[in-house]
Amino acid sequence: MTGRKGENNSVHFRSDRIENFNGGWYFNIREQAQPFGPYSTRLDAEQAIKVYIRDLLRGVSPKKAFCNQLISDNFWRS
Numbered sequence: 032m033t034g035r036k037g038e039n040n041s042v043h044f045r046s047d048r049i050e051n052f053n054g055g056w057y058f059n060i061r062e063q064a065q066p067f068g069p070y071s072t073r074l075d076a077e078q079a080i081k082v083y084i085r086d087l088l089r090g091v092s093p094k095k096a097f098c099n100q101l102i103s104d105n106f107w108r109s
Contacts, residue, residue, distance in 0.1 A: 049076045058083075062093050067100055079103070 049058045055069020056076040060083065067083075070076040079100065086096035 048080060049073060060097075063097060 048060070049056060050066070051057075051073070053069070055071070056073050057066035057068030057070070058076045058080040059066045060080075067079060068076060070079060082103065083096050083100050086099055087093065091099070
């Protein structure tokens with residue numbers, strides 16, 4: 032198996048960061064053991080992970096991006 036650039040050739044298991052269980056859509060990140068969600072649709076979960084990544088790319092710390100996501104999740108659920 033060929034690894035990504037900069038990785039050795041050991042086996043790595045990668046999976047989709049978005050999953051559906053118990054009727055809701057969730058996304059996973061490395062920094063958080065528990066997934067974010069539930070979202071009503073896969074599209075909603077995809078949008079949420081894009082916002083999380085956008086925050087990271089803008090220089091927001093992972094901890095702050097995580098907090099922003101939690102606030103956003105709670106806002107849209109109310």
